[in-house]
Amino acid sequence: MYGAVIHAPGDVRYEERDEPTIIEPTDAVIRVVAACVCGSDLWRYRGISPVPQPTPIGHEYCGVVEQVGSAVTTVKPGDFVVGGFNPCDNTCAACRKGATANCLNAAHYSGCQADKLRVPLADGTLVATPGMPDEDLIPSILALSDVMCTGWHAAVSAGVGPSTTVAVVGDGAVGLCAVLAAVQLGAPVVIAMSRHESRQKVATTFGATHIVAERDEAGIAAIKALTDGIGADCVLECVGTEEARAQASGSVRVGGNIGLVGVPHGDLPTDQFFWKNVGIKGGPANCRAYLPHLLELVLARTINPGIVFDLELPLSEIAEAYAAMDERRAIKSLVRPVVQGV
């Protein structure tokens, strides 16, 4: 089988890899139907996070179960499944509290941008759809593997609800999904910060009530002008850079909350948060805890996070899938294995 392997910054290759097999009785092997490139994959692609040796890459997927280990009971061959970016047992003390991103028995994938994939802890990790989903729903189901759950996590962490004003920092796929999450959670004011017309359009489609194109002080002033002069109740930081955190800390009102889901690079300005009485929560999304509800919303066609994919390529063109996102020619790239149905 074939899959994506990162060799060095800027160098992702489509290569032959070993067929995955059942190693533990709790494993499943799935045939990947669709996978995608994550903003966090770009940290390695850009050389910001190190690549010590050629490594299979990718952590977002949906597909069809081919084999299960002897201990797997909740999914079976032929099921269409999606799993979060971090395999978890969904039964340990942390998972039972909904903290599935920090499962006490957490496992890892070995590169999901591939024809096939070994899923550890299959019972805990995978959620099956009732029957085969309609083809047009596959991008939205795939989005639940990471970006939609992460946007949802930002909104839930910041306490977004029916009476809160929300500002979203970041117009990548996670930021756009955070807009969708805030709207779905009933926020009457959802401000998307974006300078790019195509991304503004997605934000508006997702229900953003306002677009702020300015950044820095001008961006903060624009947010305050829309929020009684004090800033947003909830700011969803979906980038991870120091600039984005500065934008978030300037845009949140005193006593407000920041949902922090951009993987942090650089310092966290705790002083600014302290003096403004700002709450900070977030971290990696508890995908597995959110998956059943969000899958229900997708299957009912209530939410359509799949429109964040504006580029679809065969897996063999994985290098271009990365380059397009790196150069911001694409919001998010979806890839499909070249040979389907085997």
Ligand SMILES: [Zn+2]
């Ligand atoms: Zn667990």
